[in-house]
Amino acid sequence: MNTMNTTATRDVAVEEQEQKTQPVEDPRPEQAELEEGKTVGVPYVDDPKFRLRDVEVFYGESRAIKKISLDIAKNEVIAFIGPSGCGKSTFLRCLNRMNDSIDICSVKGSLELDGDDIYNSKRDVVELRARVGMVFQKPNPFPKSIYDNVAYGPRIHGLANRKSDLDEIVENSLRKAGLWDEVKDRLDATATGMSGGQQQRLCIARAIAVSPEVVLMDEPCSALDPIATAKVEELIAELSESYTIVIVTHSMQQAARVSHRTAYFHLGHLVEVNDTNKVFTSPEHEMTESYITGRFG
Numbered sequence: 652m653n654t655m656n657t658t659a660t661r662d663v664a665v666e667e668q669e670q671k672t673q674p675v676e677d678p679r680p681e682q683a684e685l686e687e688g689k690t691v692g693v694p695y696v697d698d699p700k701f702r703l704r705d706v707e708v709f710y711g712e713s714r715a716i717k718k719i720s721l722d723i724a725k726n727e728v729i730a731f732i733g734p735s736g737c738g739k740s741t742f743l744r745c746l747n748r749m750n751d752s753i754d755i756c757s758v759k760g761s762l763e764l765d766g767d768d769i770y771n772s773k774r775d776v777v778e779l780r781a782r783v784g785m786v787f788q789k790p791n792p793f794p795k796s797i798y799d800n801v802a803y804g805p806r807i808h809g810l811a812n813r814k815s816d817l818d819e820i821v822e823n824s825l826r827k828a829g830l831w832d833e834v835k836d837r838l839d840a841t842a843t844g845m846s847g848g849q850q851q852r853l854c855i856a857r858a859i860a861v862s863p864e865v866v867l868m869d870e871p872c873s874a875l876d877p878i879a880t881a882k883v884e885e886l887i888a889e890l891s892e893s894y895t896i897v898i899v900t901h902s903m904q905q906a907a908r909v910s911h912r913t914a915y916f917h918l919g920h921l922v923e924v925n926d927t928n929k930v931f932t933s934p935e936h937e938m939t940e941s942y943i944t945g946r947f948g
């Protein structure tokens with residue numbers, strides 16, 4: 652009896668031990684399953700705003716973007732999604748050369764905006780960034796008045812000769828950003844005193860004040876509450892009538908709500924690009940499916 656009991660006890664212990672030492676299965680597919688430069692779905696469009704081919708981005712020796720090819724259409728909203736560190740922001744920042752400020756960063760491949768080389772050494776980067784504006788994760792208004800925040804870009808780009816022209820640009824930009832009614836009576840107040848959601852809409856107003864063609868948004872709602880997020884999302888829908896919008900988001904619901912196409916990144920690869928509805932209802936690549944169903948990320 653005793654022996655049997657001991658054996659039974661030992662078996663359970665051995666089983667437990669084995670369980671503990673069994674490698675936990677990594678739910679992420681092997682990197683080897685990803686073929687470099689191969690993207691399923693619809694990565695190309697006719698007459699694109701951006702034509703991006705075999706793009707590679709390096710931080711020193713480390714390659715963060717691995718031969719990605721993609722077109723971005725005029726007036727589309729395209730969302731970049733994928734697990735943390737997969738390269739969404741790095742790829743986004745190539746579109747207006749924001750990576751230039753990182754010393755160890757280098758970009759290879761062909762990147763064109765309306766058929767012109769974005770990385771041409773003769774290109775005026777200030778002019779490029781006026782055409783391709785950017786809104787960051789954390790609202791970053793200047794410590795100036797609401798008016799001066801929006802007027803800043805038009806002033807440095809010489810877009811208004813008279814005060815009345817500048818007033819008009821400021822008002823129109825604030826209206827487009829859905830902020831005019833909230834701030835029209837306090838344009839001289841300092842921008843840093845606004846709520847987080849208002850500050851982010853101010854940053855959007857600041858970006859559109861120089862009449863860009865494209866607005867890049869790097870997780871624009873991650874610091875906002877749900878009400879402020881809903882306002883920014885509404886705004887994205889309205890802005891898409893006039894601008895091309897590229898948005899990096901960690902929220903799949905947000906990508907589903909605001910974008911026409913969704914691009915799924917993984918470990919520096921662009922795995923799938925498809926109509927947003929397709930990505931979230933019947934993704935073509937099993938890795939996209941694993942991500943959107945929450946198996947990893």
Ligand SMILES: Nc1ncnc2c1ncn2[C@@H]1O[C@H](COP(=O)(O)OP(=O)(O)OP(=O)(O)O)[C@@H](O)[C@H]1O
Pocket residue numbers: 710715733734735736737738739740741742753
């Ligand atoms: N300034 C930098 N210097 C060195 N490596 C960097 C730098 N910025 C990003 N990386 C690396 O490049 C890779 C891609 O990072 P990136 O920030 O583009 O990913 P991401 O998908 O936007 O991530 P997250 O969703 O967490 O913001 C990561 O391995 C990251 O560590």
